[in-house]
Amino acid sequence: MKTYNPIITDFDQRATVTAGDFSYECNIVRGQGTVTVTALSTNARGAVITYNGKSAAFSYLGMDYEIESSEIDSTNPAKAIYEAFEAVCSQPEKVSRTKDGFRYDGKTALGEFTLLQNDDDSYKSLFFKDTDIKIIFK
Numbered sequence: 001m002k003t004y005n006p007i008i009t010d011f012d013q014r015a016t017v018t019a020g021d022f023s024y025e026c027n028i029v030r031g032q033g034t035v036t037v038t039a040l041s042t043n044a045r046g047a048v049i050t051y052n053g054k055s056a057a058f059s060y061l062g063m064d065y066e067i068e069s070s071e072i073d074s075t076n077p078a079k080a081i082y083e084a085f086e087a088v089c090s091q092p093e094k095v096s097r098t099k100d101g102f103r104y105d106g107k108t109a110l111g112e113f114t115l116l117q118n119d120d121d122s123y124k125s126l127f128f129k130d131t132d133i134k135i136i137f138k
Contacts, residue, residue: 008089009121014040014138017077019131028081028137035082051078053086074110075133083108084115084126 010031016023017037025041036050047060056078057066072079087106088094096103101124104115111130118124126135 007121008085011123013123016136016138018134018136019075026077028077028135030081030085035078035085037078037081049076049078051076051082053082074108075131077133077135080108080110080128080133081126081135083110084113084128087113088115 010029012027012029012031015026015028017026024039024044027038027040029036029038034050034052036048039045039047044060048058050057051069051072053069055066055068056072056076057064069079074080074083084106087108088104091106094105096105098116101116101118104117106113106115108128110128110133113126113128115126116124123137125137127133
C-alpha cells in the first residue's frame with residue numbers, strides 16, 4: 001500500500017448520525033483532546049456529550065453529570081468518533097487515496113470502520129462496518 005500523509009485536523013462540522021431506523025442532526029467538534037456531540041434535532045435537541053478518552057460529560061436541560069469511560073457503551077457517538085480518530089492517528093499506514101480525498105480504515109471496540117476525508121481536510125463520512133452506525137458529515 002502506498003503511503004499518504006493527509007492531515008488529521010481538529011474540526012467543527014454538522015452531521016447526520018444514523019443508528020438503524022433512528023437518525024438525528026448534530027454538530028460534532030474534535031479539538032483539544034475531546035470530541036463533543038451536540039444534538040440539533042429530535043427530543044434530544046440541546047443535549048451535549050463531551051468525551052475525552054477517560055470519561056464523558058453529559059449536559060441536557062440544565063442537568064450535568066460525568067461518567068467513566070468503562071461505563072459508556074461503545075455506540076455512544078462521542079466515544080465512537082473519538083476512538084476512530086485515535087485509531088486513525090495511531091495507524092497512518094491504513095490510509096489510501098480516493099478520487100476526492102482520503103480513506104482511512106481501522107478498528108475500535110465498536111469494530112472495523114472507514115473514515116472518508118475530503119481533499120479540503122473536511123470529513124465526508126464515518127461508517128462502522130459491524131454495526132448500523134453511520135455518520136454523514138456536511
